[in-house]
Amino acid sequence: MPSYTVTVATGSQWFAGTDDYIYITLEGSQGCSEKNLLDKPLYNDFERGAIDSYDVTVLEDLGEIYLVKIEKYKYWYEDDWYCKFITVKTPCGDYLEFPCYRWITTNKELILRDGRAKLSRDDKIQILKQHRRNELVERQKLFRWKEWHPGFPLSIDAHCHSDLPRDIQFDSEKGVDFILNYTKAIENLYVNRFIHMFQSSWSDFADFERIFVRISNTISEYVMQHWQEDFMFGYQFLNGCNPVLIKKCKEIPQNFPVTTEMVECSLERNLTLEEEIQQGNIFIVDYELLDGISANATDPCTIQYLAAPICLLYKNKENKVVPIAIQINQKPGPNNPIFLPSDEKYDWLLAKIWVRSSDFHIHQTITHLLRTHLISEVFGIAMYRHLPAVHPLFKLLVPHVRYTIAINTKAREQLICECGLFDKANATGGGGHVQMVLRAMKTFTYDSLCFPNAIQLNGMENKEDIPYYFYRDDGLKVWEAVKKFVTDVVNIYYESNETLCEDMELQAFVKDVFIYGLRDNEASGFPKCLKTKEKLIEYLTLVIFTASAQHAAVNFGQYDWCSWIPNAPPTMRCPPPTEKGVVTIEHIIESLPDRGRSCWHLGAVWALSQFQDNELFLGMFPDEHFTEKPVKEAMLAFRKNLNDISSFIQDRNKNKKLPYYYLSPDQIPNSVAV
Numbered sequence: 001m002p003s004y005t006v007t008v009a010t011g012s013q014w015f016a017g018t019d020d021y022i023y024i025t026l027e028g029s030q031g032c033s034e035k036n037l038l039d040k041p042l043y044n045d046f047e048r049g050a051i052d053s054y055d056v057t058v059l060e061d062l063g064e065i066y067l068v069k070i071e072k073y074k075y076w077y078e079d080d081w082y083c084k085f086i087t088v089k090t091p092c093g094d095y096l097e098f099p100c101y102r103w104i105t106t107n108k109e110l111i112l113r114d115g116r117a118k119l120s121r122d123d124k125i126q127i128l129k130q131h132r133r134n135e136l137v138e139r140q141k142l143f144r145w146k147e148w149h150p151g152f153p154l155s156i157d158a159h160c161h162s163d164l165p166r167d168i169q170f171d172s173e174k175g176v177d178f179i180l181n182y183t184k185a186i187e188n189l190y191v192n193r194f195i196h197m198f199q200s201s202w203s204d205f206a207d208f209e210r211i212f213v214r215i216s217n218t219i220s221e222y223v224m225q226h227w228q229e230d231f232m233f234g235y236q237f238l239n240g241c242n243p244v245l246i247k248k249c250k251e252i253p254q255n256f257p258v259t260t261e262m263v264e265c266s267l268e269r270n271l272t273l274e275e276e277i278q279q280g281n282i283f284i285v286d287y288e289l290l291d292g293i294s295a296n297a298t299d300p301c302t303i304q305y306l307a308a309p310i311c312l313l314y315k316n317k318e319n320k321v322v323p324i325a326i327q328i329n330q331k332p333g334p335n336n337p338i339f340l341p342s343d344e345k346y347d348w349l350l351a352k353i354w355v356r357s358s359d360f361h362i363h364q365t366i367t368h369l370l371r372t373h374l375i376s377e378v379f380g381i382a383m384y385r386h387l388p389a390v391h392p393l394f395k396l397l398v399p400h401v402r403y404t405i406a407i408n409t410k411a412r413e414q415l416i417c418e419c420g421l422f423d424k425a426n427a428t429g430g431g432g433h434v435q436m437v438l439r440a441m442k443t444f445t446y447d448s449l450c451f452p453n454a455i456q457l458n459g460m461e462n463k464e465d466i467p468y469y470f471y472r473d474d475g476l477k478v479w480e481a482v483k484k485f486v487t488d489v490v491n492i493y494y495e496s497n498e499t500l501c502e503d504m505e506l507q508a509f510v511k512d513v514f515i516y517g518l519r520d521n522e523a524s525g526f527p528k529c530l531k532t533k534e535k536l537i538e539y540l541t542l543v544i545f546t547a548s549a550q551h552a553a554v555n556f557g558q559y560d561w562c563s564w565i566p567n568a569p570p571t572m573r574c575p576p577p578t579e580k581g582v583v584t585i586e587h588i589i590e591s592l593p594d595r596g597r598s599c600w601h602l603g604a605v606w607a608l609s610q611f612q613d614n615e616l617f618l619g620m621f622p623d624e625h626f627t628e629k630p631v632k633e634a635m636l637a638f639r640k641n642l643n644d645i646s647s648f649i650q651d652r653n654k655n656k657k658l659p660y661y662y663l664s665p666d667q668i669p670n671s672v673a674v
Helices: 126-142 178-188 194-199 205-209 218-226 230-239 273-278 345-387 392-401 405-414 432-439 451-455 470-493 497-503 504-517 532-556 558-560 583-593 594-610 629-653
Strands: 003-010 021-030 051-057 065-073 081-091 095-104 110-113 284-288 312-314 321-327
Touching: 003 021, 021 051, 021 081, 065 081, 065 095, 065 126, 095 110, 095 583, 110 126, 178 432, 194 273, 218 230, 218 558, 230 321, 230 345, 273 284, 273 405, 321 345, 345 392, 345 405, 345 432, 345 504, 345 532, 345 583, 392 470, 451 470, 451 532, 470 532, 470 629, 497 532
Parallel strands: none
Antiparallel strands: 003 051, 003 081, 021 065, 065 110, 081 095, 284 312, 312 321
C-alpha cells in the first residue's frame, strides 16, 4: 500500500505546543485518505519547536496532492497549537510544502494548500477554486471594518486585544501592555520618586538631568549638552525623529512678515532674503495644523497651552541649517512678535522651545500615529479580507503587517482613548490629538507616502542644496532596494498588465484601502484600482516601506531626541510670550512640563523606542510562505542589497558625534509592532 511521509513543524514561541489530538487528511486528484491520528506511542508529540514525522498509509495512490486538512480535538482542556508548516513526501519521491504559520484554537478544521503561489486565474480545479473562496469568506467574518472615531481611517472591529483573531495577536500580551511598559520604564529610570510631586515644577535645567543621566546614550547625551545651540535645533529637522516637515522656501508666507532687515545679521552671503530664497538657501517649517487645536484640559489643576509656530531656517556657508526667525503663532501682530537670534538669549531660547514642543505634537500624532500606524493597519485589514494565503501578494505583504493590528488595538485600548495614557503628559491629550488627525486626513495623500515623491514635494531632493540630509539619502537607498525586490516578485507572477487587471482579488484589496482607509476621498490620490505593473510595484513598495523603513525612521529615535525634555516638551504650562525682553530662566522652567508629566513622558519615549523581543528586521523571512526557487533567489538578492546599504551607513557613521542609523536596514523592523 502506498505510504506518504508527513512532517509537522510546531512553532517555537511560548505555548505553541499542544497535548490535544491532531488528525490529518490528505486530499488528491485521485482520492482522499482517511482521517489519520498523528501519534507516536510513548512519545510527546507537538512540543514547542518540535518537528515530528509520521507515515500515512493509503489503499491507493492519491494522485497529485491538492489539500492537507488538519483537525485538532481536545485532550483534557482546550490547548491552542501553532503549526508552522507541513511537508508531504509522496510514494514517488515528490516533496510538497504546505505553509501554515497559524494558530489552531478550536475543533474546527484547517485546510492548507501547497506553498506555490497562485493567482485566481491559475486555479483550474473546482476544489481549489472553492477553497480560495471559502478562505476569504471566513476571513471577512473575522476581519471587519469599524469606525473608531468619525473621520479617522477605519480600523479593526475589536474592542480589545483579546477580541482579535488569534493569528494576529501578540504571542505575549504583557509585552505590549502600555501601562505595564510605561510603569516599568519609570521604575527602571528611577523617576517614580517624582510622581507624588506631579504638579510641582523643576528648579532649573540641571534638575532635569536627575531623571535623565541614568540611562544616557551617545545621541541623547549630546542633545542634552547642545540643545540650546542653533545648529542642533536646525539639524533635527533633517535627521531627528521628525525629518519630514522641512521644506524649501519659495516665498515668505503673507502671515509671516519677515524682512531682510530682521535677519540680515544671520545671512552670510551679502544677499537679501529674497536672493537667498532664489539661491535655495532658505527653508521653512510651518505648524499651521496646530492652529486652534484644543489644549489638554483633563487636569483642572494645570492649564496647558499649544501654539502653531512658523520657523524660517537658513543654510549657512558651513552647510549647516540654522533658525533665523520664529513666529510662535499664525496670525501676525504686535502680540505675536517674530523672534530672532539677535534677541535676548532667553527670548530666543523660549521661541525655539515652542517650536520643538509643536514639532513633538505633530510627530507623535501625524507623522507617527496616522502616517505609519493607522495607514499600515488599513493595508493589513484589506490584505486579510481580499488576498487568500495562496496569493503571491499575501505572501509578499504578510511579514509587513505582523502585529500592526494588535499594537494599534492596544493603543486604542490604553493610549489614545479617552482618559488614556496620552492624556497624562501631552498637551494634545483630551481630544486635541483627535482634532489633529481629522485635519491631517484632509490633506493626506498617496504621493506624501511615496518616499521619492514626498522628498520632491518638499523641494528637498537636491543633495547639493542639503548635503547632510541622511534621512533622505538613506531612505532613497532603502526605497530602491524594496522596489527592486517587489519588481522581481511581481514579474514572476504577473506576465502582463492584462494579468494584473484581471486579478480581482488584488483589485478588491486596493479598492478596500481607498474606500475604508482613505474614506473614499478622491483628493487623496490613492488609486481605486491598478492597471499597470509599474503602478502595482510602486503601490506595494509604498506599503512595505511605510510599515518598515518609514516607521523605523520616525519611531526609534524618540528616546535619542525626546528624552531631554527641554528639547521636546510634551506640554507647555505658560502661554507663549507676547512681547520681547521679558522672558527669564524662571519663566522658561515654569513653562516646561512639571515633574509628573516629565516622568510619564520619559517613560513613554523610552518604551516606544525599544525593539520587540525576537524582532524581525527588513529582509528577514523566517516564515517561508514562498516555496518557489525564483522568489527565494529574489530574497537573497534583496538581503544582499540591504546588507550593502547597512555597511555603507556603518562606514559613514564612523567617528560621527551624531550618527544617523534609523534607516540602516539592520535597524528597520519588518512591520509596525511598537
